[in-house]
Amino acid sequence: MSLKIREGNLEDAELICELVANLLYELRGKPLNNDNLINISKELLKNKKQRYVAYLAFNGDKCLGVVTLSECASLYAQGAFGIIQELYIIPSARSQGIGNQLIKKIKEYGIKCGWDRIEVGAPDADKWDKTISFYKREGFRELGPRLRCNLI
Template sequence: MDIQIRQSNRNDIELITNMVASLLKELGDRDVNNKELIDICSNLINNEENLYTAFLACKDTECIGIITLSEFISLYGKGLCGLVLELYIVPNERSKGVGEKLINTVKKYGFQRGWSRVEVGAPDPEEWSKTVSFYKREGFQEIGPRLKYHLK
C-alpha cells in the first residue's frame, strides 16, 4: 500500500489528538487528558497566525503517523525557523520509511515557508537511542539539551 502524506485541517483535531495522546502515553505520561488535548489542539489549529500545523501519514483510510510543527523566529536561527513538536508512528508501521517521509515533508514545507532551519527536541538518548539515531540519519545535528520551566 502507498503511504500518503497530507497536511491536517480543522476536521482532523480528534485524529491529531488521538495520535499525540498515543505518543505521550508511550513516553510515560499516565495523565493524558484527551478532552484537554482536544481543546488545546482546536485552539492551535484554528489560530489565524498559522504557527501550528500537522502532517498525517495515511495508509488507505488509516492514520499511521503524525508530525506536528510550530513556526518561530530567532536571531540565532537568522529569522523564521520550524520546530518539530511531536512525531509518532504506530508501532507496527515503524522502520518502514514513514518517519522519513514525514521528515522530508517537513523539510519541503519549511523551505516553502522560508525557514532557515528545523529543530527537534529529542527524548533522552540513553533511553530512546533509536529515536535520536533516526533524527541523525535524517540530517539533524545535536545542538545541546533542551530545558523547560513550567509556568502553569
C-alpha cells in the same frame, strides 16, 4: 503499502490528539485528558496567523503517524525557523519509512515558509537511542540538551 501524506485540518483534531496522546504515554507512562487536547488542537489548526501545521500519514483509511510543526523566531537563527513539536508513528508501522516521508514533508513546508532550519527536542538518548539515530539519519545534528521550566 500505499502511503499518503496530507496536511491535517480541523476535522482531524481528534485523530491528531489521539496520536499525540499515544506518543506522550510512551514517553511519560501516564495517560492524558484528550478532551482538553482536542480543543487546543482545534485552536492551533484554525489560527492562520500562527504557523502551526500537522501532517498525517495514511495507508488507505488507517492513520499510521503524525508530525506537528510550529514556527518560532530568534536572533541566533536570524529570524523564523520551525520546531517539530511531536512526531509519532504507531508501533506496528515503525521502520517502514513513514517517519522519513513525514520529515520530507515538513522540510518542504519549511522551505516554502523561508526557514533555513528546523529543530526538534529529542527524548533521553539513553532510553530512546533509535529515535536519536532516526533524526541523525534525516539530517539533524545534536546541539545540546533542551531544558524546560514549568510556569503553572
